[in-house]
Amino acid sequence: MSASTHTASHTSGEVNYINEFKGLKSWFTSLDHKRIGLLYMISVLFFFLVGGLFALLIRLELFKPGAQYLTPDQYNQVMTYHGAIMVFMVIVPGIPAILGNFFLPLQIGAKDVAFPRLNLTSWYVFMLGAIIAICTLFLGKIDTGWTFYTPYSIKTGTAATMMVVAAFVMGMSSILTGLNFIVTVHKLRAPGMTMFRIPLFIWAIYSTAVLQILATPVLGITLLLLAMERTFGVGIFDPNLGGDPVLFQHFFWFYSHPAVYIMILPAMGVVSELIAAFSRKTIFGYTAIAFSSIGIAAVSFFVWGHHMFVSGQSEVAGIVFSFLTMLVGVPTAIKMFNWLSTLYRGNISFESPMLFALGFLFLFAIGGVTGIMLATIATDVHFHDTYFVVAHFHYVMVGGTLMALMGGLYYWFPKMFGKMYNETLARLTFVLIFIGFNVTFFPQFILGAMGMPRRYFDYIPAYQSLNSISTIGSWLIGCGFLLSLYVIVTALRSGEKASDNPWGAKTLEWQTSSPPPHTNFHVEPVVTAGPYEYK
Amino acid sequence: MAANNHSEHQSAGHGHHIIPAEIYKKVALALFVLTLLTVGFHYLFHSVMHGSVLAAPVAFLIAAVKASLVLMFFMGLKYDSVDNRIIFALGFFFLFVLIFFSALDIWTRVAVTSTL
Numbered sequence A: 001m002s003a004s005t006h007t008a009s010h011t012s013g014e015v016n017y018i019n020e021f022k023g024l025k026s027w028f029t030s031l032d033h034k035r036i037g038l039l040y041m042i043s044v045l046f047f048f049l050v051g052g053l054f055a056l057l058i059r060l061e062l063f064k065p066g067a068q069y070l071t072p073d074q075y076n077q078v079m080t081y082h083g084a085i086m087v088f089m090v091i092v093p094g095i096p097a098i099l100g101n102f103f104l105p106l107q108i109g110a111k112d113v114a115f116p117r118l119n120l121t122s123w124y125v126f127m128l129g130a131i132i133a134i135c136t137l138f139l140g141k142i143d144t145g146w147t148f149y150t151p152y153s154i155k156t157g158t159a160a161t162m163m164v165v166a167a168f169v170m171g172m173s174s175i176l177t178g179l180n181f182i183v184t185v186h187k188l189r190a191p192g193m194t195m196f197r198i199p200l201f202i203w204a205i206y207s208t209a210v211l212q213i214l215a216t217p218v219l220g221i222t223l224l225l226l227a228m229e230r231t232f233g234v235g236i237f238d239p240n241l242g243g244d245p246v247l248f249q250h251f252f253w254f255y256s257h258p259a260v261y262i263m264i265l266p267a268m269g270v271v272s273e274l275i276a277a278f279s280r281k282t283i284f285g286y287t288a289i290a291f292s293s294i295g296i297a298a299v300s301f302f303v304w305g306h307h308m309f310v311s312g313q314s315e316v317a318g319i320v321f322s323f324l325t326m327l328v329g330v331p332t333a334i335k336m337f338n339w340l341s342t343l344y345r346g347n348i349s350f351e352s353p354m355l356f357a358l359g360f361l362f363l364f365a366i367g368g369v370t371g372i373m374l375a376t377i378a379t380d381v382h383f384h385d386t387y388f389v390v391a392h393f394h395y396v397m398v399g400g401t402l403m404a405l406m407g408g409l410y411y412w413f414p415k416m417f418g419k420m421y422n423e424t425l426a427r428l429t430f431v432l433i434f435i436g437f438n439v440t441f442f443p444q445f446i447l448g449a450m451g452m453p454r455r456y457f458d459y460i461p462a463y464q465s466l467n468s469i470s471t472i473g474s475w476l477i478g479c480g481f482l483l484s485l486y487v488i489v490t491a492l493r494s495g496e497k498a499s500d501n502p503w504g505a506k507t508l509e510w511q512t513s514s515p516p517p518h519t520n521f522h523v524e525p526v527v528t529a530g531p532y533e534y535k
Numbered sequence B: 001m002a003a004n005n006h007s008e009h010q011s012a013g014h015g016h017h018i019i020p021a022e023i024y025k026k027v028a029l030a031l032f033v034l035t036l037l038t039v040g041f042h043y044l045f046h047s048v049m050h051g052s053v054l055a056a057p058v059a060f061l062i063a064a065v066k067a068s069l070v071l072m073f074f075m076g077l078k079y080d081s082v083d084n085r086i087i088f089a090l091g092f093f094f095l096f097v098l099i100f101f102s103a104l105d106i107w108t109r110v111a112v113t114s115t116l
């Protein structure tokens, strides 16, 4: 709002989506996808803070063997809340609901998403689910782990039913968002914006939306069955009533493995944008990256049994799932090699978003390769339920998705708020998070290989030094995120005015003013070229 | 749970087929008759024959016919574009995947000789 000088590319007129309407009510009733994106941003970042505090508590307890600050029961609850909050309230909605909402219409040259009211509804549904989840904290608590495995989740006397209902409601929100995005991509592209001119972030969000629609209902039904079994004793999972506890794992992972891609595909989309923008080069293999997103989405439905190699699943099923899981490596590797080829001889600059993108490449590669080790039955039998698995999925979920979320937020921050942040401090956040992350989770690979079981409250003294190192790493990560909060808040309060296209990127969102007007573009854009036509 | 509060956001490429009320009534009647049929077969299999292997298949068959009627007429898929029908069928394909692989596990379990 300070009318300082800015680049003369646009007469932005200073009326934008932030200042056009005023008052809290205008935010809570807004149908503007950009404002809804910000509503998601504030809520998801808040939940991230809560989930992060639980994570720090876990690591604090595990600093030394023996009881430190928590009782074993409290530890189980803290671990459950960390997992459930981070999965259902942070990483699943994270990139699609924040960056997808904000930038999907902008990147395809639309005024809004296809169903703006439904979009606002999904935020309210999400918040309803989140509030139910938070309420369980005060009404009995839950200690099943985020996976709600039977038979324990049927027996435990805590607030499992309520938490399951919360996850069900949040799943509903996820479905509605996915539906909205698919229709938007099909129906609202600007003139000239063909399917093979949409940015790769859109391809990723689109594939994610397909997964959200196809997989999430199965989670919903499974959780309802669990709630019914708890409440009415319907015999789906309890062997005494003719059920099968392993069936729960089948149903649960039929959703939750694709959910892993609901979490990582949008991250891959962000990384494609960042790598193209900061290499100043046409992305290598656009079509291959686009189709590999669809490929990952399709393959993800055929691999869920790799979570169940030691669950009592049959050997035949185990072998089939092990083989099918290896297939995921193909489209994933296609993406990796295309990104590396884009970097090759590019005019690379190392601004903070790019640092996070490169961090993603490094960490996701480790997460992916250890994934192959876990997909192999012979090794998984030993690694299963050890810290090796914990390290693996944190490398994918945190090293992958969270890195991309941070990179994406820094990349698009100037567009979202029309302000620039302190670049030096932003780079420092990367250094802290990246180093802290590796210090926290690399030792967990070793601990897992040494046989330390996951989810336990206590451990034998032989595991102590690596656990202490891991805990110290968690403090570094904490500092990194606190610093990024500071960077963002100071930028919002007193950041310099951002130009319309500070990175010189080619996608459509950079052609409108920063921040964009309520209807996104001053003149409806007409697209005549692909998204990454750098010289 | 269809949220139909989008009014003028898109004009579909193909015209919206209007299904005559007469057809809706006939379909509703058919659904009602089929429901009675389900109850009738249940009575036959359980109370008269005291259990039969046909009980579940027949119930599923009738349910499938009812579901198809709803899809074709109430949801209008009979008059919809081929694309939309394929996309709809895709949902059933993934349902098949879910059941197929879960069944693959359950039918190939050999608990005694398993080394896992």
Ligand SMILES: [Cu+2]
Pocket (backbone or CB within 6 Å): A256, A257, A260, A303, A304, A306, A307
């Ligand atoms: Cu998986």
